[in-house]
Amino acid sequence: MVKILPSLLASDFTKLGQDIKKMEAAGADLFHLDIMDGQFVPNISYGLPVVEAISEVASLPLDVHLMTNDPGQFIDEFNRMGVSMISFHIEATNHPHRLMQYIQERGMKAGIVLNPHTPVSSIHHLLQEIDYILIMTVNPGFGGQKFINDGVEKIKMLNTLRQENSYGYEIEVDGGINDETASICKEAGADLLVSGSHLFKSEDWKAAVSRMKG
Template structure:
């Protein structure tokens, strides 16, 4: 689903997986005040990825304390069973992984029918061509730049080539959809990621835990604003 040109803007999406969960409401209000564009909400099932994380009750609680769009990233083996529950809980966008999604058009349609934006994620070892044939039915493609399952990992440089390839192909097909990057995105590499074609930047430990969220988000925004895509 192509976006109007004015909506294909750069967006910073702090990942609350790295937030202080003892102060989650305060953390969310702080990143909202800092100028974040959306909140990235990582869901892990201990099966598709080797870890467990937050789920529907936490998303419902987060929805009550912010007006920011909630980007639910379902790193789970059976996403079709849960997409409706996450949308009802307040998710504005649902990302499911192509590795566990045999029918991407059907999944995109279901998410759209529920009133949410549809996104498909691609793990580091998965070829982008697994998703690109269906890009005209999506609102976003999510490129993993770490192996999903744990926060705080180092950025995988090969993700830059994948970003460039995806953005070139989207441009060739005349499609304006978001390209999201998730994993190891920080102040020291966000410009490289922007230059490679991403426009939605998920950052967990690159934001949370820093002494001044407004300062770090502002610096990230300045870097991406100064960096044209080079594809």
């Protein structure tokens, strides 16, 4: 069954701890944390102190998505906080294989993020060793955007490559995920679905998570 990852950037930061516990009770599987530096993407989200506070409250695994230049900068800090998964953009480093190994050597899962314009071919050399690939179905940096359908073809392509080569990576999707697009992504082969605005604005969080899981 597909796993649901609420994006905490869409939560109410005045009651973040309450939202975390409420979303855990609703049946979420992991929490997705978007880290933005205002350079790689034109927005700033939150940094290490907030991630540490989240780690102290949350009982679910944490999935950190680095939308930053120099994505290797704080890997050890995230590891100390107990983060389970870290993904970075292929464009953000000249040494993606080295960074992938650095993350994995510390006991965390390493992921590569593909922007809407980034082809799957750019990571062919990493597919045998990578733990997961995050397909962006919106342009990174802002929540609440409309789903970009071209991402579905990437999901299908990665799913086919996985089956043909017995690769072990998971396929994660982030951007414009609601009941309808969740179904489309699951059918294409996605394993992990990130949802922010749709989940947190739902009247019944448990029902919303359940519908997305299908």
